[in-house]
């Protein structure tokens with residue numbers, strides 16, 4: 759049986775289908791193409807960093823499970839799944855269109871060990887201890903309630919599981935994609951009702967470190983490289 763045919767967990771029940779999505783809900787939904795362009799062509803690619811921290815000089819154990827929360831167009835999920843066929847990858851995002859793009863792109867590239875679904879990172883529809891690895895990139899820039907998201911990250915990781923977080927450090931740079939999304943929305947008269955902030959949230963070093971101490975990790979390593987903060991946490 760292929761990994762895709764094998765469900766990761768019971769089917770989620772609180773997902774909203776594309777037809778039920780309110781128009782104007784999210785800039786990532788309305789102008790998916792613009793964010794996809796930024797993600798695929800402009801942003802930093804942290805794939806090598808993820809590989810280095812999770813599997814230094816080795817490969818993931820067979821059938822290990824990785825989840826990406828706030829996966830957007832699925833760049834990291836797809837890239838990691840493609841590099842490591844032994845991984846079973848799930849990408850979760852609130853935006854239907856980002857998820858649809860992620861799915862189509864993975865299919866077009868013949869990457870069949872990753873799946874994508876619409877869901878809320880503040881209420882992940884998976885039982886506790888479902889995943890061996892978790893990644894989240896640039897998620898907290900637009901997410902109210904990072905502590906709640908972190909509690910969900912902790913919950914869905916297995917004992918011994920690890921999570922890697924990448925967040926931009928500078929408001930100016932981090933806000934450019936949002937600025938572009940709002941600009942296009944305003945020019946095209948479609949800005950009403952979108953929930954995203956006009957500027958990205960970025961954390962100070964202290965705030966970023968404090969966030970990880972809200973959960974009883976076995977170990978937390980926080981560091982900075984260039985314009986990004988990173989964190990690697992391991993669950994007891």
Ligand SMILES: C[S@@+](CC[C@H](N)C(=O)[O-])C[C@H]1O[C@@H](n2cnc3c(N)ncnc32)[C@H](O)[C@@H]1O
Pocket residue numbers: 784786797801827828829830831850851852853856877878879880894895896897899900901
């Ligand atoms: C700045 S983008 C980052 C996307 C991707 N991780 C990357 O590195 O480019 C933030 C993503 O988080 C998603 N998002 C925001 N709030 C969310 C929530 N509560 N649950 C799931 N996804 C959410 C947005 O739809 C968007 O795709």
